[in-house]
Every structure is written in structure tokens, then in C-alpha cells.
Amino acid sequence: MKVITIANQKGGCGKTTTAISLAGWLCSQKNKVLLIDLDPQGHASYGVGADPVKIEKSIYNALTSAADKKTAIENIILNIWENLDLAPSNILLSTLEQELRDVDGAVSRLYDTFNSMSRDYDFIIIDCPPSLGFLTFNALRAAHMVVIPVETSRYSLVGISKLMNMIELIALKLRHTPKIKALVTIYDKRTNFSQRIQEETKEYFKDNLLKTPIRINVALKEAASAGIPIDRFNKYSNGAKDYGEVADEILKESRKIHLENFYKEKQAEKPAAREEIVTKTTSKMSDEHIFTFNSPGAKEVYIVGDFNNWSVLAPYKLNRLENGRWQKNVDLKPGKYRYKFVVDGQWVHDPFNKNTETNPFGGIDSVLTITA
Ligand SMILES: Nc1ncnc2c1ncn2[C@@H]1O[C@H](COP(=O)(O)OP(=O)(O)OP(=O)(O)O)[C@@H](O)[C@H]1O
Numbered sequence: 040m041k042v043i044t045i046a047n048q049k050g051g052c053g054k055t056t057t058a059i060s061l062a063g064w065l066c067s068q069k070n071k072v073l074l075i076d077l078d079p080q081g082h083a084s085y086g087v088g089a090d091p092v093k094i095e096k097s098i099y100n101a102l103t104s105a106a107d108k109k110t111a112i113e114n115i116i117l118n119i120w121e122n123l124d125l126a127p128s129n130i131l132l133s134t135l136e137q138e139l140r141d142v143d144g145a146v147s148r149l150y151d152t153f154n155s156m157s158r159d160y161d162f163i164i165i166d167c168p169p170s171l172g173f174l175t176f177n178a179l180r181a182a183h184m185v186v187i188p189v190e191t192s193r194y195s196l197v198g199i200s201k202l203m204n205m206i207e208l209i210a211l212k213l214r215h216t217p218k219i220k221a222l223v224t225i226y227d228k229r230t231n232f233s234q235r236i237q238e239e240t241k242e243y244f245k246d247n248l249l250k251t252p253i254r255i256n257v258a259l260k261e262a263a264s265a266g267i268p269i270d271r272f273n274k275y276s277n278g279a280k281d282y283g284e285v286a287d288e289i290l291k292e293s294r295k296i297h298l299e300n301f302y303k304e305k306q307a308e309k310p311a312a313r314e315e316i317v318t319k320t321t322s323k324m325s326d327e328h329i330f331t332f333n334s335p336g337a338k339e340v341y342i343v344g345d346f347n348n349w350s351v352l353a354p355y356k357l358n359r360l361e362n363g364r365w366q367k368n369v370d371l372k373p374g375k376y377r378y379k380f381v382v383d384g385q386w387v388h389d390p391f392n393k394n395t396e397t398n399p400f401g402g403i404d405s406v407l408t409i410t411a
């Protein structure tokens with residue numbers, strides 16, 4: 040199960056269009072997809088033909104604590120057609136933040152809901168509201184990948200840093216770093232302006248920009264009005280072609296995602312110890328500790344922990360050895376340290392270190408004690 044969140048607090052930048060079009064393409068390619076409408080406006084629900092006004096139970100009921108309204112997520116899911124399910128939204132969702140304001144762990148409600156869900160999906164796609172509040176925070180926390188649609192208009196990059204700050208906060212507080220992918224939308228290649236915004240977006244996101252921009256295409260608007268994803272509405276439109284290419288790029292990227300230690304139910308299904316992780320201390324005379332991680336397929340590996348404020352920092356990047364192992368010597372004074380590895384953006388604990396502690400967010404940290 041891979042969770043892709045579509046987020047940007049800027050209104051009208053193409054979040055819902057992206058969420059529906061991606062869900063459509065992924066399910067056409069025989070992936071089992073759950074589309075989560077996390078916007079009280081209910082646009083994603085309308086966009087696949089469901090009417091939020093007529094919906095009795097929505098994603099609100101799966102996330103609330105109110106005993107008379109709460110139900111399992113399975114009970115609110117609607118089947119739209121083969122391989123596509125919808126967790127619909129309605130206006131009640133806008134009351135959730137107020138309701139859960141003082142509830143412990145409320146920022147992980149959606150993540151916890153996915154963890155306890157009995158159904159399995161290849162992809163969960165979350166459409167966020169145009170704000171950086173509680174709902175978007177929940178969606179970022181639950182995501183393996185965050186797709187940020189950037190519309191080619193004035194001020195489109197203004198405010199992106201706030202979204203990036205929220206993602207950094209999640210890394211620091213919840214020890215989770217989703218992969219980031221920006222997507223240029225509503226692109227008119229005939230105008231210098233569109234091209235300039237695309238270049239600026241490339242400069243900002245560098246390798247984290249998806250290659251295919253989504254061109255302006257009226258079929259996308261028509262498909263939304265008809266309540267049908269673009270690949271079914273008009274397969275030959277530019278909108279369908281562009282989103283088809285984006286879906287391919289995202290499929291490729293999603294194959295690189297490490298699932299370990301994120302969603303519990305998938306952990307059990309995975310072959311044991313695909314990544315062998317070993318740590319050892321050189322000698323008691325030295326303060327140096329060697330962290331070793333075995334993963335020939337990884338692109339980059341960091342070590343984070345109490346000793347570096349849980350931050351992904353260049354001096355804590357492991358070096359790749361010829362045999363596919365990764366290694367880093369870290370100076371550590373005698374004491375007790377909790378730590379994790381960050382492997383291509385995913386935070387994983389050390390399965391070969393039996394010494395672990397549950398952290399305040401419900402995850403597992405590895406624990407290392409260095410004696411004097
Ligand atoms: N590539 C495109 N070409 C033409 N129209 C588009 C394109 N992408 C989106 N639109 C249209 O722009 C409008 C806004 O798009 P959309 O609803 O996807 O944005 P949003 O970010 O979800 O908005 P909100 O912030 O209100 O949730 C819609 O009318 C949609 O049909």
C-alpha cells in the first residue's frame with residue numbers, strides 16, 4: 040500500500056484534478072486504488088460521480104472520536120467501479136479540527152486509520168483542502184509521497200515554503216519524511232510566463248519536479264463536470280495524455296519507496312529483513328560508533344537520532360561501500376541514544392537491534408547504549 044497525498048494550500052492549483060486523474064489512470068492499469076476526499080468541499084467526490092449532499096457517512100465518521108458517529112473506514116468506502124473505491128467527504132469534515140483539538144495523537148488520525156484498515160490497496164490517493172490546517176497535516180503524516188501541484192500563474196510559488204516547513208516539522212516531530220514531487224499544472228507552453236514559472240519551479244524543486252507538465256485542457260474541466268476521470272472521459276485528450284505520463288512517472292517513483300516500519304500490516308507480508316542493518320561500536324577506548332546499513336538498492340542513507348536532533352544532515356550521511364553496504368562513523372559520548380535510519384526518505388528502525396523503545400508517536404526507535 041502506497042499513500043500519495045496531493046497538497047498545496049493555494050486554491051485552484053489542480054489538486055483535485057490531479058487526484059482524480061491519477062486515481063483514474065492507476066486503476067485503469069489494474070491497481071487497486073482508494074481515493075480519499077479530505078476536502079470538506081467534496082470536489083473529489085463529485086469528480087468521480089458521488090454526491091456529497093446525499094452521502095450519509097463520510098471520511099469524517101472514520102476520523103471522529105464521537106462515539107455516536109464513529110465507524111470503521113470500511114463502512115464509509117464506496118465502490119465507484121472496478122479497482123476504484125472512494126472515501127467520500129462532506130461538509131461535516133470541516134468540524135473535525137475543532138473536535139479533536141485537545142485529543143492526543145490527533146495529527147496521526149488518518150495514519151492510524153490506514154494502519155487498522157482491513158482492506159488492502161495498491162495506492163491510496165488523498166485530495167487535500169486548500170489550507171495548511173489539521174486535515175492537510177494528517178494527510179502529509181500518512182503519506183509515502185506528496186505531490187505538489189504548481190499552477191503556472193503569478194504567486195504560484197509563494198507559500199510553498201510554508202508547506203515545506205510543515206513537511207519538515209513532520210520529519211522532526213513524527214520522524215517521517217515523505218518523498219516530495221512537484222507537478223506543473225495548468226501550463227500554457229505558448230506563453231513566456233508559463234515557461235518562466237516552470238523554470239522557477241524546476242529551480243526550486245530540482246530533481247523533485249515531475250518531468251511532464253499538465254497542459255491547459257478544457258477536457259479536464261468537462262470531465263470534472265461529468266464526474267468521470269479524464270482517462271475514461273476522453274482518452275485522447277491532452278489532459279489524459281499528460282496525466283497518463285505523470286501516472287507512469289509516479290509508478291516508477293513509487294517502486295523506490297521503502298515500506299518498512301511505516302504501515303504495520305504490510306510489514307508482515309514483506310520478506311523478512313530485505314535490508315539487513317547492523318550497528319557496532321569500534322572500541323570502548325574510542326567514542327566512535329560505526330553505523331552500518333546493508334542496502335545495495337538505496338540511493339542515500341542517513342542516520343538520525345538524539346545525537347543530532349533527529350535531523351537529516353549532510354555530516355550524518357552514510358558512505359556507500361563497494362559491497363552495497365552503507366557506513367558512517369559517528370562520535371558518541373557514553374550515554375543512551377535513540378536512532379533511526381533514513382533510507383531514500385523513509386525512516387526505518389534497525390531490525391537487527393533488538394533494543395527498541397516505542398516513541399510518543401506510536402513508532403519504534405532503536406536504542407543504543409554506549410558505556411564509558
Ligand atoms: N490542466 C487544466 N486545464 C484546464 N483546467 C484545469 C486544469 N487543471 C485544473 N483545471 C480546472 O481548474 C479548476 C481548479 O482545479 P482543481 O479543482 O483541480 O483545483 P484545486 O487545487 O483542487 O482547488 P481547491 O483548492 O479549491 O481544492 C477546476 O475548474 C478544474 O477543472
Ligand SMILES: [Mg+2]
Nearest residue numbers: 054055078082
Ligand atoms: Mg480541490
